[in-house]
Ligand SMILES: [Zn+2]
């Protein structure tokens with residue numbers, strides 16, 4: 082379509098056709114257009130079709146309409162593009178909302194959104210028919226992704242199909258002036274879903290120390306009083322959850338400020354429509370110390386569903402301490418995916434929860450809470466799910482449709498459609514049958530709501546990954562993308578980096594092209610392919626997978642590598658197996674090696690006495706990060722030779738006892754930042770680029786990520802952090818899909834590594 086530029090304030094009657102693309106269906110866009118057109122005294126029509134929203138407007142002020150459309154669009158709408166075409170005026174005299182046009186759909190379903198202010202007002206207004214109703218929603222808020230099975234987005238394809246609207250709801254639904262015009266999940270106490278128990282009973286039980294399973298937007302959550310040590314201990318015991326931190330829910334920002342120190346950016350994130358869990362600095366002594374043992378930051382989430390507000394209303398009335406705060410954790414027994422089905426909950430949560438609270442609006446697609454933190458001034462994901470899925474990531478150009486199956490830990494999938502990539506919600510570890518079933522479910526659902534049939538599959542290089550088996554099962558041509566290349570390609574894709582990109586992949590584990598364990602990699606992505614410029618100095622990996630669970634093993638391995646195995650027994654107090662491992666090293670045992678930064682963190686945490694055995698993945702590194710006061714670099718703490726970055730001098734310094742674990746944490750983080758930045762600077766010079774993509778699980782360490790970004794800038798480089806997908810393995814599928822598309826479109830000769838020059 083031709084774009085028309087005309088001087089504003091025209092005195093003549095003109096007519097335009099506007100084609101609007103983006104998230105513009107199911108978010109109150111047509112009523113907004115209707116009201117705007119009427120306000121501007123324009124005639125014409127608006128309708129939904131397979132490409133988005135189509136508008137024709139005619140009148141004296143028609144020129145200004147496009148600008149107003151962008152600046153005043155409803156909060157949940159996302160306008161990607163408006164194409165404008167001038168037509169001859171037809172002289173119509175009213176503005177109408179026309180019926181939708183069918184056709185193969187290229188539009189999309191919105192993400193689930195927190196209750197809006199107006200619905201909250203109605204929830205509290207005794208004069209409103211929505212007073213006290215836990216399922217109140219409108220076009221500006223409420224569930225979407227989790228209740229919808231297919232396109233186009235209308236009630237018949239959602240789990241609201243079984244509820245027929247009462248007269249009042251039907252009238253609102255049909256009234257273009259109403260906020261609930263075509264609000265597909267519209268419901269009220271007369272016609273909609275119901276909670277199985279009165280909210281007052283929930284609050285009374287919580288006050289009494291009970292654990293409650295509550296069905297929420299994306300699945301069941303387990304709740305208990307965040308100040309009740311015994312309840313939290315019991316929850317850990319019943320859930321089989323060692324010391325892994327729990328998230329905490331409070332009512333609103335004033336309540337959040339009572340228990341945490343918040344920045345403006347964190348408050349903005351907490352109150353956003355997506356309502357994620359945000360990692361924030363906890364104020365000491367406000368909540369039970371059982372929530373996040375040995376950590377300074379806690380995951381905080383605000384009430385975001387109507388039922389939460391009703392619950393906090395009750396708790397506010399009776400709670401002896403202000404503000405009421407609840408532990409809120411996904412109901413996912415034994416690390417399996419979140420439970421979302423009523424029968425499943427009765428069956429599998431009765432041993433965990435004292436009370437199971439359900440409702441009769443089915444969850445068609447489950448989604449955990451998203452988890453985020455503010456890094457280097459902007460939000461970053463730790464887990465991307467409810468509130469963000471299925472928002473697309475723009476790849477900048479059209480390409481074939483690819484389905485990428487991600488990694489086996491923190492699994493997500495990615496499906497591309499034309500120029501957009503859609504990352505699935507967090508699926509989790511693929512080490513159980515439930516998770517594999519969930520992954521298949523998520524893949525089918527994503528393809529269904531996108532109305533797309535992938536032509537290619539992409540996956541990891543690992544020969545035994547379950548995610549790889551899944552990609553092979555589709556019967557499509559498969560492109561295999563090395564794990565750390567995928568980490569870096571994801572960052573390059575979301576920032577749409579062109580030209581050569583240097584990548585620092587700082588990670589736990591990934592299968593290398595040489596078959597060994599990689600995880601501290603300096604990679605180059607160039608026009609014709611990619612190559613490994615260097616890695617961290619490999620350390621022995623005694624005990625394979627056990628080394629990742631037992632940091633003391635990595636402590637011994639690092640001492641062995643540094644030539645001081647003699648220190649092992651004195652540093653790490655007699656741990657069972659220690660003497661045996663030390664003796665084996667002394668007798669020349671050769672074990673597999675790893676260049677993983679995650680394992681180097683484990684080694685440092687063990688040597689400094691911070692943690693010898695982990696009860697959850699990443700515990701040693703998280704506790705070590707929590708000890709940092711001010712990172713400082715040890716002069717001579719690292720060496721760079723032939724592309725290999727060697728931190729053995731730092732490891733030896735950490736063995737000098739006396740200064741304590743906090744000092745070790747400061748030194749380790751500071752030296753790591755300095756060494757990695759110097760290493761990247763050398764790589765960037767040899768590659769002739771300033772673009773440095775940072776990714777991998779270690780980049781969820783905020784001290785490291787912020788310090789490294791700053792240090793790279795001081796070297797005159799441009800650091801790019803993952804913003805739209807997690808830095809950890811939750812973002813790998815995006816990189817697999819994006820890189821596979823490049824290979825398929827022949828931009829890169831091959832997904833295989835190019836011969837290394839270094
Ligand atoms: Zn609302």
Ligand SMILES: [Zn+2]
Pocket residue numbers: 246247248249250251268269270271272273
């Ligand atoms: Zn109703």
Ligand SMILES: [Zn+2]
Pocket residue numbers: 564568588589590591777778809810
């Ligand atoms: Zn990884």
